[in-house]
Amino acid sequence: MNKAIFLDRDGTINVDYGYVHSISKFEFLKNSIEGLKILNDLGYKLVIITNQSGIGRGYYTIDDYNKLNNYMLEKLGEFGINIAKVYMCPHISSDNCNCRKPKLELFYKAIKELNIDTSNSFAIGDRERDLAICNVEDVSGILLTSDTSDKYICKNDLLDAAKYIKKINR
Numbered sequence: 644m645n646k647a648i649f650l651d652r653d654g655t656i657n658v659d660y661g662y663v664h665s666i667s668k669f670e671f672l673k674n675s676i677e678g679l680k681i682l683n684d685l686g687y688k689l690v691i692i693t694n695q696s697g698i699g700r701g702y703y704t705i706d707d708y709n710k711l712n713n714y715m716l717e718k719l720g721e722f723g724i725n726i727a728k729v730y731m732c733p734h735i736s737s738d739n740c741n742c743r744k745p746k747l748e749l750f751y752k753a754i755k756e757l758n759i760d761t762s763n764s765f766a767i768g769d770r771e772r773d774l775a776i777c778n779v780e781d782v783s784g785i786l787l788t789s790d791t792s793d794k795y796i797c798k799n800d801l802l803d804a805a806k807y808i809k810k811i812n813r
């Protein structure tokens with residue numbers, strides 16, 4: 644089985660200015676590439692799970708999303724970072740789908756498709772909904788925030804999170 648990191652995209656990997664969809668405005672967060680590199684080198688499968696309700700709202704198309712996604716994967720590849728798979732929900736809340744976080748369908752799809760060992764895996768995101776899987780499975784959650792939380796480990800950014808994971812060496 645594989646250990647994995649379930650990652651949010653907007654606000655975790657790249658700057659979230661709302662409905663991010665154009666390559667020209669896509670900006671990696673400071674330290675995120677360095678953090679992803681450490682996690683990849685530790686042998687974790689990197690899995691991105693992202694809500695893209697901008698598609699459901701008609702702000703951009705699946706084609707726009709795919710272009711940006713390919714660009715992001717290519718840029719990360721230049722740093723030797725391999726993303727095992729990206730899972731995306733295009734819906735809005737009122738669609739009541741099962742894939743929009745905090746719903747868990749995409750997490751379970753990843754667990755099955757990538758043969759993930761949840762007990763050796765982490766979820767990292769800037770919102771609690773990114774860590775929803777931690778409520779029902781033995782995945783550890785890391786919330787990216789400058790605040791504190793009673794429920795999750797809190798780190799400032801992906802690099803801090805990666806260093807923490809490296810230190811506890813799971």
Ligand SMILES: [Zn+2]
Nearest residue numbers: 732740742743
């Ligand atoms: Zn959905």
